[in-house]
Amino acid sequence: MSGSGTRPAVDPNDRVTIGISFGNSNSSIAHVVDDKAEVIANEDGDRQIPTILSYVDGDEYYGQQAKNFLVRNPTNTIAYFRDFVGKEFKSIDPTHNHASAHPQEAGETVSFTVQDKVAAEGEEEQPAPSVLTVSEVATRYLRRLVGAASEYLGKKVTSAVITVPTNFGDKQRAALTAAAAAADLEVLQFISEPVAAVLAYDARPEAKLADKIQVVADLGGTRSDVAVVASRGGMYTVLATAHDYEFTGVALDKVLIDHFAKEFLKKNPKAKDPRETPRSLAKLRLEAEVTKRALSRGTNAAFSVESLSDGIDYATTINRLRYETLARAVFEGINRLVESVVKKAGLDVLDVDEVVLVGGTAHTPRIAANLGFLFPKTTRILAPSTDVAAINPSELQARGAALQASLICDYDPEDIEQSTHAAVTTVPHVANAIGIVSPGASGEDVFVPIIPTDTAVPARRTVQLSVPAGGDVLVKVVEGNTHIKVTKPEPAAKEKDESKAAKVEDADDDADDDDDDSDFSDDDEEEEEEKREKVWKIGSTLAEAAVRGVQKDGKVEVSITVGADLTVLVTAREVGGKSAVRGSVPSA
Amino acid sequence: MDATVISLPLPALPEGWEAEKDFRIIGGVAKSSATARTLEPVGPHFLAHARRARHKRTFSEDDRIQAQERAKKIEENEDSDISEPEDPILLQRDAKDWKTQDHYKVLGLSKYRWRATEEQIKRAHRKKVLKHHPDKKAAAGRADDDNFFKCIQKATEILLDPVKRRQFDSVDEEADVEPPTKKQLAKGNYYKLWGNVFKSEARFSKIHPVPSFGDENSTKEEVENFYNFWYNFDSWRSFEYLDEEVPDDNENRDQKRHMERKNANARKKKKAEDNARLRKLLDDAAAGDERIKRFRQEANAAKHKKRLEREAAERAAAEEARRKKEEEERLAKEAEEKAKAEREAAKKAKEAAKNAVKKNKRVLRGSVKDANYFVEGDASPATIDAVLGDVELIQGRIDADEIAALATKLSGLKVADEIKDVWKGEVERLLAAGKLQDGEIKALSS
């Protein structure tokens, strides 16, 4: 949010705000009506608007129309440019621009060369093609988005909150701010994509404020970004992230492209491989994506391309199971990616309360199901195929951005700048949970967390506990931490070891015995599941307090406040009682 | 946040718990335990926090820099850790020869190899793409130069596929640590040198953790555990990566089947060779392993000690047995001597008694002679005979004691009648006791 002179000065009172999710593949625009976020459809009726511009006969097309020109007019079509904004040529990955205008080096930045103008009336000569910097491209594209939103709202949109990946650097932000300004758009704030998605869920009226660990898996077209978020009393802290460019929507398209190309060649052995002609490949790609999307909805999908290669039409179908088999490597890669980020955050899958699926690829039922297997049954998988209450994963980011925009639309730029200042956002987070001790069913002490780990301070939480017998009770305030208890099915494992030892001996004496089959049976045995549980361990005691004379079947309310300096304030009282016990524990 | 209702009870206050105002401080949250992290400046709750935190304060650019430095970094710098100079010869490689390509080296990961994480591979790939994408080459005026780029793509394809990566790792000899030579070992470092070999071999283990070679201070149990584990090593290593290519057309079915069989046999053979190789490594390592020697010596010493102990015990037992035997013999002899003495004493007593009887009998006979056989004048031989016959008879009917008593009564008597009275008395006593019958006595009764 560093100040930029290029920001148009908009009086907060005159602002019309929207939220924008600006992706490499698709973008969305959203606004808030009656405290509810809503994604706006553009004039083509699209809510996911391809982040593509195309120039045909001097006319500019954007979104789905531009995407369709990838077949007939690839060189004048600019796609997959968001990640280039604010970057130097040497640090961009041009892989996805192969079938459209290629990025080039342009000093400190990246540019595309397209024929965006035609000869004026009566003139013979074509004007020279234009070299557009990526900033200019972004400006032109944002202008179209803002135009669509303004048309829908009936008011000129002045300002927006834009979502960006967590690894979007300061230079990129500055460049995007400038590009937006050039499109007459004030950027109120950039917010990170996973947090926008989480906010979209938390802002629902039925949502309850709770402390939870969320994994946000944003599975887009060209990248899969995963973040582990500690959600504490409506405040969010990103604990770990990973960015992957391999296991993506485009990789799934490629699986289908290869499949259909091979099927086509089987049927037409003499025809040219459609993957070898740019135009055929472009057709394949577009149709493969359509088929892929259809497979998210139904268990069967059609694939049909006119004049795919050598003038031959091709039409066929594929069922979901087939697709899932073909795409297994990508699906498994996504699971490994998610698992690795949980580990990176220093957590276990058992610590995760919710998995929020975001992005177009998150519609894929198999991906949601596979993530379900990775986590314990108690973990909620928020995807359309696994949870009826899930929000459309393609809309989460734009909605979150719109909500944030509506929250800060009255702020002066100076206010926003100061509110998002690192001095405000950087705060201590407790490493251990703070809670109290309750006698468990079998007499052992049980830790009851009140302030969970990774909570930003200051923080305050209140709980009510029962006192069935009444009388004097002890409130023992302690620190606590979890560890994972693993119980192995012992005897079976032992047997296995023995048979293994014997097997190796055999293999040495007689190589023929060492066939692959026995390896497989080994793996089967390993399926023998060990039991993993998260258990709380009570740490050091902070304080003790007594609540005296509690009524039979009474309740005691304990409230713990951790100050910015880690002082712990404890208040305990009988619910409905007059006096409270209070004390303050200085940090050590 | 609202109060959360928890369906758990509070413990009763322990007996005698007292504190001023019923509150007692025991510890405190360690300042050092807290982590500075960055809150996402998003949502109503954050904005409320920001309002409180700002509280009419204005933060400067310096504050920002300071705060950012404190905050735990979540995003890595894209091109941080992986950087390896590119070998010009490598850049000339033909992508078609991917089978012989060192995929780790292509991605600049030769330091990491099988240790590289998936994330490192992805980052390395991206870094290489940024540099070697054909469009980048085209920009540098080298059109159509996508050969090394294809190498990069192939390397990534293999290393990001867990199955293919394992197949490649199986034959990635660059990751092997060669067993130490005699010369190397001569300089010492036995455990470190061999330890590195097994650390590298451990990558093939299906079972983890793999016991390490250890050092001179390892316990016997650790060393035994190491060799047990490794002599029973369960390896996932396989050799399909080295398969010869199988023709992929339908025409050459037989040839295809032949190739497949050949490959399968080659894999088996290589696997067996690998098992043998590992076994030899272990044999070699074990052969020079001073710890094994030491343990053996210690075991021998222990065995030796046991033998000495056993022998000493045997000696002691023999000694004891001998002592016992001597004692028994001594006792037996004593008993025998005692018995003999007793026997002799008894014999003497018997003889004495016999003599006494003889003497008394002589007294008895003498008494009747002294009494001149109870006749006046010279006694006729018949009378003598009759009297002595009676004396004989009586002697025969009474025991030694009675003889002695009778002799006592008779000794010193000289008067015939007195002597006769004694005899008469004796005859009467014997008659009364039934030891003599009437009429048996001829001369002494009247």
Ligand SMILES: Nc1ncnc2c1ncn2[C@@H]1O[C@H](COP(=O)(O)OP(=O)(O)OP(=O)(O)O)[C@@H](O)[C@H]1O
């Ligand atoms: N219903 C669907 N089922 C499966 N895949 C889908 C579906 N809808 C969209 N996709 C895929 O999602 C991808 C686009 O994701 P999204 O709209 O989130 O783009 P994005 O955020 O711009 O992605 P990125 O920035 O990673 O390129 C495309 O690969 C598209 O084919």
